[in-house]
Amino acid sequence: xxxxxxxxxxxxGAVVAGxxxxxxxxxxxxxxxxxxxxxxLISFNRAHLRMTSLYFALxxxxxxxxxxxxxxAWAIDLxxxxxxxxxxxxxxxxxxxxMAKASVSSSIxxxxxxxxxxVSRAEIVGAYAGGLGFDYIKRSRLERLExxxxxxxxxxTDSTRLRVTASGAKAxxxxxxxxxxxxxxxxxxxx
Amino acid sequence: MIALVATTAAVFTIAVILHFAVTHVVxxxxxxxxxxxxxxxxxxxxxxxxxxxxxxxxxxxxxxxxILWNSYLVFFINLINSVSLRMVDEIEKSPxxxxxxxxxxxxxxxxxxxxxxxxxxxxxxxxxxxxxxxLKLLSKGEQFARFLALIRKVFGIDSFG
Numbered sequence: 001x002x003x004x005x006x007x008x009x010x011x012x013g014a015v016v017a018g019x020x021x022x023x024x025x026x027x028x029x030x031x032x033x034x035x036x037x038x039x040x041l042i043s044f045n046r047a048h049l050r051m052t053s054l055y056f057a058l059x060x061x062x063x064x065x066x067x068x069x070x071x072x073a074w075a076i077d078l079x080x081x082x083x084x085x086x087x088x089x090x091x092x093x094x095x096x097x098x099m100a101k102a103s104v105s106s107s108i109x110x111x112x113x114x115x116x117x118x119v120s121r122a123e124i125v126g127a128y129a130g131g132l133g134f135d136y137i138k139r140s141r142l143e144r145l146e147x148x149x150x151x152x153x154x155x156x157t158d159s160t161r162l163r164v165t166a167s168g169a170k171a172x173x174x175x176x177x178x179x180x181x182x183x184x185x186x187x188x189x190x191x
Numbered sequence: 192m193i194a195l196v197a198t199t200a201a202v203f204t205i206a207v208i209l210h211f212a213v214t215h216v217v218x219x220x221x222x223x224x225x226x227x228x229x230x231x232x233x234x235x236x237x238x239x240x241x242x243x244x245x246x247x248x249x250x251x252x253x254x255x256x257x258i259l260w261n262s263y264l265v266f267f268i269n270l271i272n273s274v275s276l277r278m279v280d281e282i283e284k285s286p287x288x289x290x291x292x293x294x295x296x297x298x299x300x301x302x303x304x305x306x307x308x309x310x311x312x313x314x315x316x317x318x319x320x321x322x323x324x325x326l327k328l329l330s331k332g333e334q335f336a337r338f339l340a341l342i343r344k345v346f347g348i349d350s351f352g
Binding site: 012033044076083095096117129141144169 | 192193194195196198210211214215222240243244245247248251254255257258259261262265266267270271272273274275276277278279280282283288289290291292295296299301304305308309311312317318321324325326327328332333335336337339340342343345346347348349350351352
């Protein structure tokens with residue numbers, strides 16, 4: 001005798017709503033060309049967050065249609081559907097978006113493709129980031145560390161030097177903890 | 192739904208513990224490939240339980256496991272590969288716990304950053320290093336480039352890098 005509940009379509013209405021809401025988000029993101037500009041990831045994520053209301057509307061409608069009047073037990077269904085709505089974005093699709101926008105390896109492949117499939121190292125360095133060059137990676141990362149993430153700050157006594165902030169120290173401590181626990185090491189590119 | 196959530200969480204937790212054990216037993220840098228096989232093994236072992244939730248429950252459970260496992264892997268990939276975290280780490284470990292922007296940038300030469308990516312791409316069959324003749328994009332690289340171009344076209348990504 002099966003002691004686990006067999007789920008029917010009515011039981012996964014909120015999950016389906018999560019998938020449908022995410023599909024609608026992708027269509028909207030495509031029509032609105034959210035990939036434009038220098039910081040499209042921010043626009044992309046902001047739009048996804050704003051369309052959470054669409055998920056809740058669809059999920060509630062699905063639950064009312066399938067299960068009748070609202071009950072508190074629906075909270076679990078709504079949370080599971082929300083998990084899929086956010087999971088599809090952050091765990092799966094955003095990686096492809098980030099790969100197409102910011103990945104160094106993907107950019108190398110795309111530059112090589114644009115030049116007929118054969119490219120020199122000098123051409124890659126020169127063409128990287130629309131001609132800004134490979135050095136752009138380090139400059140943009142330092143700026144992001146200081147301005148957006150606030151993991152580093154200028155010394156009060158010497159504004160040309162950078163030190164780690166409290167939040168940056170926490171980020172490093174967290175990194176070291178997990179990498180040490182799993183026996184992994186950071187890839188080093190030090191000269 | 193509660194039973195499904197609890198079962199999915201249990202399977203994911205077991206997979207994480209198994210991957211944790213594998214990384215300590217199998218000392219290589221293929222942690223992503225190891226994680227893939229751990230997921231396959233754990234997911235396969237959980238199939239007899241998953242089918243008891245019915246067809247809908249089966250697919251929901253495995254879709255949730257894929258999302259959870261991807262999140263787990265992306266977390267570690269970001270920790271391992273993040274240049275930003277390495278920069279912060281280098282500043283923290285410096286004798287005066289401070290570095291100038293030029294000193295931070297000098298730690299990561301363009302040449303070595305590029306070379307490590309090229310070697311990884313060559314090792315994974317995306318391109319071939321022909322020495323003085325340059326780098327040649329292989330079939331796998333061409334297909335991937337077309338896939339990237341499609342994503343950029345669909346979402347209007349007008350610059351990359």
